Amino acid sequence: MIELKRRERxxxxxxxxxxxxxxxxxxxxxxxxxxxxxxxxxALTGVDLSLPYRGKYHDGASAYRLIRDQGFTDLADFAASILPEHAHPVDAQTGDIAAIPTDTPFGHVLGVFDFDRIWVLGEEGLGTVDREKAVRAFKVG
Structure with missing residues (x-):
């Protein structure tokens, strides 16, 4: 797990x-x-956590295989192995990471808290969902 520090601005x-x-x-x-x-x-910390994973998957199956090979069957558990977790999503601040349940093999999708909404990527592109959709939240700095 990594402790991150947010930039001033x-x-x-x-x-x-x-x-x-x-x-x-x-x-x-x-x-x-x-x-x-x-x-x-x-953007918030200057730390690129994606470097070890870039170019190692190209579709949903290979992405799932990558997290499974790391010892996880759930994307939220994978995130929890890297970032500290809030006791409850209600404690999350703008810029923290949300885990939202999904019926895919990943178990969850990740989003980003922004005040009372969560930014998410869907088939239609970038959108938001209600903050209450998050079941887990991870601290970013």
Whole structure:
């Protein structure tokens, strides 16, 4: 697990992440929910947690195989192995990572808390869901 520290002026780079992502098509290994979380973490802290995984998957099956090979069957458990977890999602702050249940093999999708909403990537692109959808939350700095 890694302890991250937020940059002093992180709000501008935080907003830039979503402006950049909304212009890109959804694609595995370039613009997916895990990379949304990683881009956010990089913007807030300057730490790129995606480096060990970039280029190692190209679709849902290979992405799932990658987290399974790390010893996890659930994307939220994988995130918990890297980031400290809040006791409850209600404690999450803007920029923290959300885990939202899904009926895919990953068990959860990752999103980014933004006040009373969560930024998520779906088949239609970037959108938001209610904060209450999160069942787990991870600290970013």
């Amino acid at each position: 992180w709000m501008g780079p935080f907003c830039d992440v979503f402006d950049d992502i909304r212009r890109e098509p959804i694609s595995w290994d370039r613009n997916d929910c895990a990379l949304l979380a990683a881009r956010n973490i990089y």
